[in-house]
Amino acid sequence: MADTKSGDINTGNKSFSEFIKGFWKENPVLVMLLGMCPTLAVTTSAINGLTMGLAVVFVMTGSSVIVSLVRNIVPKQVRIATFVVIIATFVTMVDLFLKAFLLDLSKALGPFIPLIVVNCIILGRAEAFASRNSVWLSLVDALGVSFGFTVTLVFLGGIREILGMRTFFGMSVLGEGFEPWVIMLLPPGAFITLGFMLGAKNLIDRKMKERKKY
Amino acid sequence: MEVILIFISAVLVNNFVLSYFLGICPFIGVSDRIESAVSMGFAVTFVLTLSAAITWLINRYILIALNVPFLEYVSYIIVIASLVQFVEMFIRKTSKTLYDALGIYLPLITTNCAILGLALFGALRDYSFIENIVFGIGAGIGFTLALVVMAGIREELDLADVPESLKGAAITLIIAGLLALAFMGFAGLISA
Numbered sequence: 001m002a003d004t005k006s007g008d009i010n011t012g013n014k015s016f017s018e019f020i021k022g023f024w025k026e027n028p029v030l031v032m033l034l035g036m037c038p039t040l041a042v043t044t045s046a047i048n049g050l051t052m053g054l055a056v057v058f059v060m061t062g063s064s065v066i067v068s069l070v071r072n073i074v075p076k077q078v079r080i081a082t083f084v085v086i087i088a089t090f091v092t093m094v095d096l097f098l099k100a101f102l103l104d105l106s107k108a109l110g111p112f113i114p115l116i117v118v119n120c121i122i123l124g125r126a127e128a129f130a131s132r133n134s135v136w137l138s139l140v141d142a143l144g145v146s147f148g149f150t151v152t153l154v155f156l157g158g159i160r161e162i163l164g165m166r167t168f169f170g171m172s173v174l175g176e177g178f179e180p181w182v183i184m185l186l187p188p189g190a191f192i193t194l195g196f197m198l199g200a201k202n203l204i205d206r207k208m209k210e211r212k213k214y
Numbered sequence: 215m216e217v218i219l220i221f222i223s224a225v226l227v228n229n230f231v232l233s234y235f236l237g238i239c240p241f242i243g244v245s246d247r248i249e250s251a252v253s254m255g256f257a258v259t260f261v262l263t264l265s266a267a268i269t270w271l272i273n274r275y276i277l278i279a280l281n282v283p284f285l286e287y288v289s290y291i292i293v294i295a296s297l298v299q300f301v302e303m304f305i306r307k308t309s310k311t312l313y314d315a316l317g318i319y320l321p322l323i324t325t326n327c328a329i330l331g332l333a334l335f336g337a338l339r340d341y342s343f344i345e346n347i348v349f350g351i352g353a354g355i356g357f358t359l360a361l362v363v364m365a366g367i368r369e370e371l372d373l374a375d376v377p378e379s380l381k382g383a384a385i386t387l388i389i390a391g392l393l394a395l396a397f398m399g400f401a402g403l404i405s406a
Binding site: 033034036037038040041080081084085088089091092095096111114115117118119120183186187188189190191192194195196198199200202203206 | 232233234235236237238239242243284286287288291292295326327329330331334335338377378379380381383384385386387388390391392394395398
């Protein structure tokens with residue numbers, strides 16, 4: 001009896017740590033450098049980043065669950081091809097949904113919604129995690145990693161939107177006196193902002209490690 | 215004339231890496247030495263050109279002819295994955311030297327978003343067969359150019375005094391930003 005109970009607590013803890021690791025310790029963008037193409041391309045504003053992030057959340061949870069369900073049926077040799085087809089199906093669903101209900105956003109994101117198919121985060125988690133773990137753990141892992149991705153995208157999009165257009169989610173933040181940095185909305189702004197975000201994360205990690213020593 | 219414009223546009227003005235953000239993963243991962251950058255660039259150019267031809271045919275004679283455009287992504291990705299596999303087997307049988315030079319980069323190309331991106335952009339812009347192939351070659355050469363320039367800079371960077379926190383991927387991204395800034399200077403080429 002006691003055993004089952006401690007077992008339950010352990011699974012609970014494990015699920016929580018699988019969920020939380022995607023936000024900082026194994027953040028897909030800042031640590032694993034995966035899914036860089038959509039990260040850089042669509043983050044001209046916070047809302048674009050959020051839409052892209054949520055699209056990835058949907059595709060990733062859906063495909064992780066399916067991959068985990070079929071993991072014992074699919075022969076090893078064709079598993080990558082199978083995963084890719086599963087992912088492509090979910091991406092098609094998101095794409096058609098956006099076209100039907102949010103046409104403006106769909107146009108703003110353009111071909112980067114279909115490009116989620118080759119987003120290495122999703123295939124990476126399918127191969128490294130979902131194909132080896134139970135449905136529940138795969139779901140939690142997918143949610144954690146994809147929400148970590150979303151938060152990073154909104155953050156990056158927010159910085160670029162505030163400095164490039166003086167707004168955040170369309171609301172005016174900086175006054176008229178601030179001259180917008182148009183370069184932030186162009187490709188160079190994406191690369192440079194993300195570069196400094198990586199640098200800031202490294203700096204915080206190093207400071208935290210130093211503090212732990214004493 | 216149209217074809218030349220498409221080529222120059224894909225190589226310089228709308229460089230796949232620096233203005234469309236396609237193929238960033240290999241751009242950051244494989245750009246630390248010039249030699250590997252050149253190998254990767256050639257492998258990608260090769261697959262891009264082939265897939266430009268094949269995806270155009272699929273789009274025109276299967277997807278549009280049978281009226282099943284919603285199968286676009288699924289069919290493109292299957293074609294690209296099998297194409298890469300096929301190219302790998304073909305090169306291994308015919309040229310051992312080339313196969314050794316490309317090494318692990320070949321299978322990695324499947325998840326290079328530049329390949330799928332090219333198929334999608336080509337379909338979106340309604341290019342003719344020849345135009346689409348030229349677009350593929352141009353995109354490949356543009357990718358190689360960006361990769362080799364980046365590798366050249368990163369080799370020099372070994373000697374530079376980079377702040378501790380910015381070492382690795384962070385400084386690579388910042389350099390890519392400056393490169394993108396430089397490539398924006400080509401924007402005047404086409405409209406002129």
